[in-house]
Amino acid sequence: MISARLCTRVAAVRPMMQPLMQQPIFAVRSFQTTPQVMDESLEQASKFIGAGCATVGVAGSGAGIGTVFGSLVEGYARNPSLKTQLFSYCVLGFALSEAMGLFCLMIAFLILF
Numbered sequence: 001m002i003s004a005r006l007c008t009r010v011a012a013v014r015p016m017m018q019p020l021m022q023q024p025i026f027a028v029r030s031f032q033t034t035p036q037v038m039d040e041s042l043e044q045a046s047k048f049i050g051a052g053c054a055t056v057g058v059a060g061s062g063a064g065i066g067t068v069f070g071s072l073v074e075g076y077a078r079n080p081s082l083k084t085q086l087f088s089y090c091v092l093g094f095a096l097s098e099a100m101g102l103f104c105l106m107i108a109f110l111i112l113f
Contacts, residue, residue, distance in 0.1 A: 047112055048112075050108075051108040051109075051111045051112045052108075054104055054105075054107045054108035054111060055104060055105065055108045056104070057100060057101060057103070057104030057105075058101045058104050058105055060100070060101070060104075061098060061100050061101025061102075061104070062101070064093075064097035064100070064101075065094055065098065068090055068093035068097060069090065071090075071093075072086055072089075072090040
C-alpha cells in the first residue's frame with residue numbers, strides 16, 4: 001500500500017502543497033443533530049402545545065360560571081326572600097371564576113409571545 005501511494009501523483013505533490021496533518025491529534029468534534037430550522041419549528045410547536053394546555057382552564061371557568069348561576073336559580077327557587085344576598089354571592093363567584101379563566105388565557109398568551 002505504501003508503494004502504491006508513492007506512485008500516485010497526488011501523493012507526490014501533497015507534501016509540497018500542504019502538510020498531511022492539518023488538524024491536531026486531539027481535535028474536538030462537534031455534532032449537530034438537527035438543523036437550525038428544525039430547532040425553531042420544534043420550539044414553535046412546543047409553544048403551541050403549551051398554550052393549548054394552558055387554555056384548558058378557560059373551559060373550567062365556563063363550567064364554574066354555569067355552576068354558580070345554576071346554584072343561584074336553585075337557591076332563589078327555594079327561598080325568594082334571599083334574592084339580594086344570593087345575587088351578591090353569585091356575582092362574587094362569577095368574578096372569581098372568570099378571573100381564573102382570564103389568568104389561564106393570560107398565561108397562554110405569555111407562552112405564545
